[in-house]
Amino acid sequence: MTPPAPTPDPHVTRLAPSPTGALHPGNARTFLVNWALARQRGWRIILRIEDLDSPRIKPGVIDLTVDLLRWLGIDWDFGPLVQSEEPGPHRQAMERLAKEGRVYPCELTRGQIEAAASAPQEGAHDTPFPRDLRPATIPREFSDASASWRLIVEPGEVGFEDEFAGPRSFDVSRIVGDFVVWTRRDPARAGQPTYQLAVVVDDHRQGVTNVVRGDDLLDSGSRQLLLYRALGYRPEPSYLHLPLVRGPDGRRLAKRHGDTRLDAYRSAGVPAERVVGLVAHWCGLSKTPRPMPASEFLASFRLDTIPRTPITFTPENHQWLGR
Numbered sequence: 001m002t003p004p005a006p007t008p009d010p011h012v013t014r015l016a017p018s019p020t021g022a023l024h025p026g027n028a029r030t031f032l033v034n035w036a037l038a039r040q041r042g043w044r045i046i047l048r049i050e051d052l053d054s055p056r057i058k059p060g061v062i063d064l065t066v067d068l069l070r071w072l073g074i075d076w077d078f079g080p081l082v083q084s085e086e087p088g089p090h091r092q093a094m095e096r097l098a099k100e101g102r103v104y105p106c107e108l109t110r111g112q113i114e115a116a117a118s119a120p121q122e123g124a125h126d127t128p129f130p131r132d133l134r135p136a137t138i139p140r141e142f143s144d145a146s147a148s149w150r151l152i153v154e155p156g157e158v159g160f161e162d163e164f165a166g167p168r169s170f171d172v173s174r175i176v177g178d179f180v181v182w183t184r185r186d187p188a189r190a191g192q193p194t195y196q197l198a199v200v201v202d203d204h205r206q207g208v209t210n211v212v213r214g215d216d217l218l219d220s221g222s223r224q225l226l227l228y229r230a231l232g233y234r235p236e237p238s239y240l241h242l243p244l245v246r247g248p249d250g251r252r253l254a255k256r257h258g259d260t261r262l263d264a265y266r267s268a269g270v271p272a273e274r275v276v277g278l279v280a281h282w283c284g285l286s287k288t289p290r291p292m293p294a295s296e297f298l299a300s301f302r303l304d305t306i307p308r309t310p311i312t313f314t315p316e317n318h319q320w321l322g323r
């Protein structure tokens with residue numbers, strides 16, 4: 001599908017759900033906020049289904065995702081665009097990175113990388129990729145699309161001004177080091193871009209200027225800016241990362257917190273106004289949740305009432321959605 005045509009002030013954002021079939025109230029928060037900001041500020045909205053994130057997409061799940069957004073009262077101007085349907089630009093980006101000597105094939109396993117890391121970081125989930133595991137020669141061609149490829153990351157802070165989180169800066173070499181941009185996740189299939197590469201290539205070619213998402217992706221902002229620079233893409237997007245919605249145990253909302261799928265609430269007859277009302281409450285628009293149509297959310301939404309701390313999906317919230 002054709003991306004939006006340029007206009008004099010082309011502010012463009014995207015709703016980028018991963019079609020896992022398990023959109024939860026935390027996702028509803030992100031999409032409602034993104035939508036309300038866009039509609040209040042006159043940004044155009046692309047709906048982009050990020051189906052490259054998940055190894056296997058069950059039939060019907062993309063339709064379900066689109067349907068749930070509509071059910072909430074969200075609309076958009078372009079799409080749904082489906083990420084996997086246009087593999088050409090991702091491959092071209094790899095060709096460009098290879099030509100510039102920015103990427104190399106790497107088939108090391110996580111175990112081999114851990115074993116080679118000279119100073120494993122205590123408590124860290126991942127060990128940054130040790131530089132001495134880079135190959136001696138960096139190929140100048142994207143010669144093997146069925147291999148995994150890493151981007152060369154040099155030490156240094158990559159900063160950006162986040163519209164919600166404020167000035168942020170990450171040294172990607174200390175967090176992950178050379179990171180995977182192309183992967184052969186499924187041995188039966190050819191390789192494909194990772195989330196980091198696909199999101200940058202698609203945001204750029206679809207003219208996205210404003211990225212709104214959960215702050216679990218805050219440090220990805222720096223990784224993505226490295227890719228913008230390596231690919232020579234301008235302008236770089238503006239970021240707005242929102243506090244994540246967490247379970248009562250402080251962990252990211254997931255199955256362990258019970259069945260919080262929007263689809264499950266909808267099937268149980270819960271009206272969308274209850275979900276929107278809960279999101280409005282989380283956004284500081286009401287002391288306690290009350291049913292609210294998306295149109296009212298849009299009219300009353302303000303960025304500055306959103307609390308700066310993580311939002312907890314409490315048992316009372318679940319109950320509110322259970323009536």
Ligand code: GLU
Pocket residue numbers: 016017018050053199212213217
């Ligand atoms: N598809 C990602 C998700 O559902 C969002 C990625 C992004 O906004 O950059 O978490």
